[in-house]
Amino acid sequence: MSQSLAAYLRDKANLVEQHLLPALEREEVPVQLYESMTYSLMAGGKRLRPILVLATLESLDVPIERGIPYAVALEMIHTYSLIHDDLPAMDDDDLRRGKPTNHKVFGEATAILAGDALLTRAFGSIAEAYLNHPEVKPENVLRMIAELGRRCGAAGMVGGQIADMEGEGRQLQLEELEYIHRHKTADLLMAALRGAAYLAEAPPHMLDALTRYGLCIGLAFQIQDDILDVEGDTALLGKTAGSDQSRQKATYPALIGMEASKAKLNQLIYEAKQALTAVGLGDSILAPLADFIIQRRH
Amino acid sequence: MSQSLAAYLRDKANLVEQHLLPALEREEVPVQLYESMTYSLMAGGKRLRPILVLATLESLDVPIERGIPYAVALEMIHTYSLIHDDLPAMDDDDLRRGKPTNHKVFGEATAILAGDALLTRAFGSIAEAYLNHPEVKPENVLRMIAELGRRCGAAGMVGGQIADMEGEGRQLQLEELEYIHRHKTADLLMAALRGAAYLAEAPPHMLDALTRYGLCIGLAFQIQDDILDVEGDTALLGKTAGSDQSRQKATYPALIGMEASKAKLNQLIYEAKQALTAVGLGDSILAPLADFIIQRRH
Numbered sequence: 001m002s003q004s005l006a007a008y009l010r011d012k013a014n015l016v017e018q019h020l021l022p023a024l025e026r027e028e029v030p031v032q033l034y035e036s037m038t039y040s041l042m043a044g045g046k047r048l049r050p051i052l053v054l055a056t057l058e059s060l061d062v063p064i065e066r067g068i069p070y071a072v073a074l075e076m077i078h079t080y081s082l083i084h085d086d087l088p089a090m091d092d093d094d095l096r097r098g099k100p101t102n103h104k105v106f107g108e109a110t111a112i113l114a115g116d117a118l119l120t121r122a123f124g125s126i127a128e129a130y131l132n133h134p135e136v137k138p139e140n141v142l143r144m145i146a147e148l149g150r151r152c153g154a155a156g157m158v159g160g161q162i163a164d165m166e167g168e169g170r171q172l173q174l175e176e177l178e179y180i181h182r183h184k185t186a187d188l189l190m191a192a193l194r195g196a197a198y199l200a201e202a203p204p205h206m207l208d209a210l211t212r213y214g215l216c217i218g219l220a221f222q223i224q225d226d227i228l229d230v231e232g233d234t235a236l237l238g239k240t241a242g243s244d245q246s247r248q249k250a251t252y253p254a255l256i257g258m259e260a261s262k263a264k265l266n267q268l269i270y271e272a273k274q275a276l277t278a279v280g281l282g283d284s285i286l287a288p289l290a291d292f293i294i295q296r297r298h
Numbered sequence: 299m300s301q302s303l304a305a306y307l308r309d310k311a312n313l314v315e316q317h318l319l320p321a322l323e324r325e326e327v328p329v330q331l332y333e334s335m336t337y338s339l340m341a342g343g344k345r346l347r348p349i350l351v352l353a354t355l356e357s358l359d360v361p362i363e364r365g366i367p368y369a370v371a372l373e374m375i376h377t378y379s380l381i382h383d384d385l386p387a388m389d390d391d392d393l394r395r396g397k398p399t400n401h402k403v404f405g406e407a408t409a410i411l412a413g414d415a416l417l418t419r420a421f422g423s424i425a426e427a428y429l430n431h432p433e434v435k436p437e438n439v440l441r442m443i444a445e446l447g448r449r450c451g452a453a454g455m456v457g458g459q460i461a462d463m464e465g466e467g468r469q470l471q472l473e474e475l476e477y478i479h480r481h482k483t484a485d486l487l488m489a490a491l492r493g494a495a496y497l498a499e500a501p502p503h504m505l506d507a508l509t510r511y512g513l514c515i516g517l518a519f520q521i522q523d524d525i526l527d528v529e530g531d532t533a534l535l536g537k538t539a540g541s542d543q544s545r546q547k548a549t550y551p552a553l554i555g556m557e558a559s560k561a562k563l564n565q566l567i568y569e570a571k572q573a574l575t576a577v578g579l580g581d582s583i584l585a586p587l588a589d590f591i592i593q594r595r596h
Contacts, residue, residue, distance in 0.1 A: 028453040028481070033460045037452065084414060089406035108387035112410065113460055116382060116417065117452035123421035124447015127440045138436035142425045145443065149422015154335065154415035155326040162331045162411055183326070 005288045009051060015064075016050040016071055017042070023072045023125050036106040036114035041079050043097045046296075048221075049074040049192045052289070056196035056210060059284035066136065069129030070144060070195050073122040077152050078188060080118035083111050085161060123148070136199060144195040151191035160184030164249075172250035178219070180250075185225075186218020209279040213286065216272035220293045223265045226251035230258070265294055303586045310352050311345040313362075314369055321370045321423050334404040334412035339377050341395050344594075346519075347372040347490045350587070354494035354508060357582035364434065367427030368442060368493050371420040375450050376486060378416040381409050383459060421446070434497060442493040449489035458482030462547075470548035476517070478548075483523075484516020507577040511584065514570035518591045521563045524549035528556070563592055 020041055026034065050071030054064040086093040086101040087108060093101050103111035123145060130141040150156055160183025167176060193210040202210070230253050252261040272290040276282050318339055324332065348369030352362040384391040384399040385406060391399050401409035421443060428439040448454055458481025465474060491508040500508070528551050550559040570588040574580050 025448070025451065025453045028457060030452075030457050030460045030464070032464065033452055033457060080414075084410060087407075087410065089410060109385075109463055110460065112382055112385065112387060113456050115414075116378075117456040119414065119417055120447055120451035120456065124444055124451060127443035127447060131437060131440045131444060138440050139429060141440055142429045142436050145425035146422055146429060149418055149425060150323070153323065153418035153422055154328075154331055155323045158411050158415040158418065159326060159328050159331060162328045162408065165407055166328070166330065 002288065005292060008285065009046070009292070012051045012054050013047040015054070016047050016068070016075065019068050019072050020075060023069065023076075023129075024121060032106065032110060033114060033117060036102060036110045037118055039105060040083050040096075040102050040114065041076065041118065043099055045078075045097055047075060049078055049188055052189060052192040052214075052286075053196045055285045055289055056193050057200055059281050059286050060197070060200040060202055060206070062200040066133075066199055067196055069126060070199065071192075073126045073148075074188065074192055074195075076118045076122040076125070077148070077157075080115040080122070081152075081157060081161070081188075083115040083118070087111060090161070090165065137201075140198045140201065143198045147194050147198070148191050151187040151194075156183050156187040156191075160187065167250050169248045170250075172255065174255060177250050177252065177255060181219050181222035182215070185222040186215050189218040189221070190214035206279050209275045209281070212275040213272045213290070216268045216275065217290050217293050220265050220268040220272070220290075223252045223261055223268070224293055224296065226253055227258070227261055227265070269294055300586065303590060306583065307344070307349060307590070310349045313352070314345050314348040314366070314373065315340070317366050317370050318373060321367065321374075321427075322419060330404065330408055331412060331415060334400060334408045335416055337403060338381050338394075338400045338412065339374065339416065341397055343376075343395055345373060347376055347486055350487060350490040350512075350584075351494045353583045353587055354491050355498055357579050357584050358495070358498040358500055358504070360498040364431075364497050365494055367424060368497065369490075371424045371446070372486065372490055372493075374416045374420040374423070375446070375455075378413040378420070379450075379455060379459070379486075381413040381416070385409060388459070388463065435499075438496045438499065441496045445492050445496070446489050449485040454481050454485040454489075458485065465548050467546045468548075470553065472553060475548050475550065475553060479517050479520035480513070483520040484513050487516040487519070488512035504577050507573045507579070510573040511570045511588070514566045514573065515588050515591050518563050518566040518570070518588075521550045521559055521566070522591055522594065524551055525556070525559055525563070567592055 021038065024034070024037065024041075053067040053071040053074065057064045057067045082096060083102045085091050086096055087103055094104055095101065101111075102114060106114065126141065126145055126148075130136050130144075131138070133141075152158065160180050163176065164180045164184055167180065172180075190211055193214040194207060197207045197210050229251065252264065256264070269290050273282065273287050276284060276286055276290075281287075319336065322332070322335065322339075351365040351369040351372065355362045355365045380394060381400045383389050384394055385401055392402055393399065399409075400412060404412065424439065424443055424446075428434050428442075429436070431439075450456065458478050461474065462478045462482055465478065470478075488509055491512040492505060495505045495508050527549065550562065554562070567588050571580065571585050574582060574584055574588075579585075
């Protein structure tokens, strides 16, 4: 990864992190619940979804500050999904980002409720933050909320998680694996890009290109995750390497082999950048961000 | 309960129930997830929150059809909260509305995700339904979403559930019990009333009165729940009577005695109706709805 991209990612992650806690409610919130929510929200991570919001606005020549409430809401949703996915009834993970998972620290009941509260706050905080915003039309905020609802709901991220669990321990078709990757990961990335496009009042052809870009990097991200689970390092990953295999999870390397998986990954990144070039965003920060997907080691 | 109120409740519940399934997504939703969501959403119940939305609009001389998407979203949120509250890690209930609880039928993982998907869909469906609505300003929809987020999040319903669990097995102060009742139950009723008021573009004094009414009937509802757990009938309740006592849950009757609980209940209903009378809604359908709270047997 180039020095400048690394600096960009660090800067933007820092900016987002400054806005996470202030976006939560505090008054009337039971202490244990607040601590459980902030434990996971502030546990680090790449902050990729928020960064995509800011990078999209920057690419469209819109002040990135406008995207912060939406960026923060996406990170709340991503965090809730990790908390719930780690639960004993789901993936039963003890370690996340190198720290004990939420339910290991706060207990299952609190972890479930902390996830519920983060999901709820994500939607509420978008509505609050953009109500009476001088630059953002309220109908575009409704479009963002509708988009987010679809991308992280039953036909999106939640559907992907169900399909992922149903697929454990049995041989999947490539089509099924793509359904999982698309919904479990790509949908929320697409929501980041499309939501930012609404904030920027981008025209339809731009929205389409960003959607295509989001789908490609989302699928690539998940294939890279599969590859890292085989080739990666537990210490760097912050979670147990080899866990997919040990729980007989369908992955790209398992299904089509490591070489074909890497070729697919490169093809997707190429397509993502093609989508940008077609609408004049080939030189924007979104292009090196796509490369980052395949360069990352955790 | 009067014949006419019974008919009103039945009619409105039927109307709401016709709109529940059409408000869910179907395409791209895994079958098992869809079945789990609809199992609980269509399991009956009083549909009190949706009815409050429609009754408020009727009282304010606004066509009730305008409230249906919001009413349906509230029922989704109420249903998600029941699914999650019933989980083994939480209240560990086997029976709900006379049927096996969601996780007993679909397993814990699916139950958690079905709740997540219903909560997500609630927010998304509001945004979708009211986007480009001819009678509803988009900024009022954002106010509704912000309100709903606060009332059902960490400082609202989720906070109430955490406090309820934390309080199990120990002696609570009346203040703690009121926190639980207010947030676990009254908040969502207040969201129903206030959301309907935004849809009707009601003036601030009307909004205040409806909030007061909602708080009073919400607290009354929960006290009546406590009373029914002692005096009620398992068959009618659709859940196990006496379960509060057996799990050493703090209740009004346990804390201040049965007689004082009933006096408090009557006082709250009186106050609720006073709030209506003060803004000229004393003869509206909301008045007998308050009485219904103390007359109900399940």
